[in-house]
């Protein structure tokens with residue numbers, strides 16, 4: 108019988124883990140209930156731990172993957188190369204949120220394996236581990252319309268892809284399960300209906316998104332084709348797996364442990380001394396809070412260093428249009444000058460020359476720009492040292508506005524008389540675009556700050572406010588930064604009276 112309480116499940120999972128040949132679990136760590144702060148289970152130090160200590164070891168055999176699950180032996184044709192039913196021509200499977208380094212096949216394969224193991228119930232070798240995997244998720248895929256609305260103008264709402272994921276499940280997962288029902292369902296087990304299967308696919312897809320690892324080959328070993336069993340021998344298709352215990356670790360943008368991929372086992376080691384009571388933390392990468400929420404269903408203060416705001420070129424164009432105040436004919440001419448690969452470009456026959464005169468191939472025009480702080484990643488001990496501050500504006504945006512103003516100069520030389528004025532206009536346009544972008548969020552920076560600092564919001568709403576507030580902080584920094592640059596230009600520009608005084612002195 109399955110253990111019923113949270114603690115019993117943790118204990119039975121730990122006992123099961125220890126029973127695998129080759130596992131280790133350091134005596135100074137324990138699995139802890141962290142639900143009070145919304146972090147599920149985690150692993151905490153019970154005594155001081157020195158740097159470079161092996162905290163636990165997971166033999167590769169204990170990992171759930173296409174290699175280890177008996178499913179791939181029962182229906183090998185499904186997991187075989189090229190002719191397989193999983194072959195993905197249109198990359199739809201990636202919509203569940205897969206990394207670009209991980210092919211859709213890896214996702215589909217692991218979802219199938221996880222569904223198979225789940226349906227086996229007590230017969231699965233991983234049952235105690237499956238028991239501690241989540242049944243409910245805070246990832247954006249599971250938020251209601253009302254909850255998503257709390258994210259306001261954050262671009263993360265356009266990246267959830269629930270429908271695309273569902274289409275992929277129906278196209279690639281359900282047919283395999285239905286065609287091999289006798290394999291997937293143990294004898295006498297109740298068959299799931301289509302909607303139940305889709306729900307199960309969502310559950311497994313989201314578990315994989317938040318828990319699975321890319322199974323790297325042994326880091327020390329040179330790559331060789333023969334014994335490279337952990338990397339599929341298809342281009343860039345890294346195998347994914349569910350790694351028991353490594354995925355009980357929570358994570359943050361500053362962390363103290365690292366998962367090493369060895370030949371026969373994965374080991375988790377401390378990157379620096381860890382004091383008794385401290386949580387052992389892994390690292391998911393330099394993710395903005397919006398992205399962390401989408402993939403993992405939580406946010407942290409430390410991840411706000413990687414926050415991003417998307418700025419659309421359409422918004423920037425609207426600022427340019429308002430600022431230039433051209434009539435429609437002149438505006439149309441500028442837009443054509445800016446974008447069309449016109450005669451001048453053809454005769455110049457060189458991209459550098461064409462961009463010098465403000466012309467860009469329509470395909471070169473960026474639709475969206477990303478504003479971020481371009482912060483360094485943590486050092487080798489998992490710590491960050493740089494100051495949380497925006498230190499430059501998006502260069503690609505600056506370049507595209509500048510190219511546009513060169514086109515303006517061609518149509519109306521007096522509007523952009525020289526380089527200095529152009530630089531000033533670029534900054535004015537960026538600043539205005541950032542202000543307009545901030546105004547797309549219905550609440551202000553200050554209102555959100557009050558909601559958070561006075562604990563007026565909880566749960567999903569609190570996480571949504573943290574995401575949108577972080578984006579507003581970034582926009583405010585960008586507005587202030589552009590203004591400081593404008594002030595700098597102003598203080599360097601000689602006023603007519605200064606020029607006259609200088610002339611007088613040199614007489």
Ligand SMILES: C[S@@+](CC[C@H](N)C(=O)[O-])C[C@H]1O[C@@H](n2cnc3c(N)ncnc32)[C@H](O)[C@@H]1O
Nearest residue numbers: 145146147148317318354355356357358403405
């Ligand atoms: C790999 S699992 C870690 C173990 C997980 N806490 C559990 O109970 O199974 C990743 C999930 O843990 C949670 N998590 C990880 N790091 C967290 C953190 N710093 N704060 C809150 N929740 C966190 C999120 O729900 C995330 O999707």
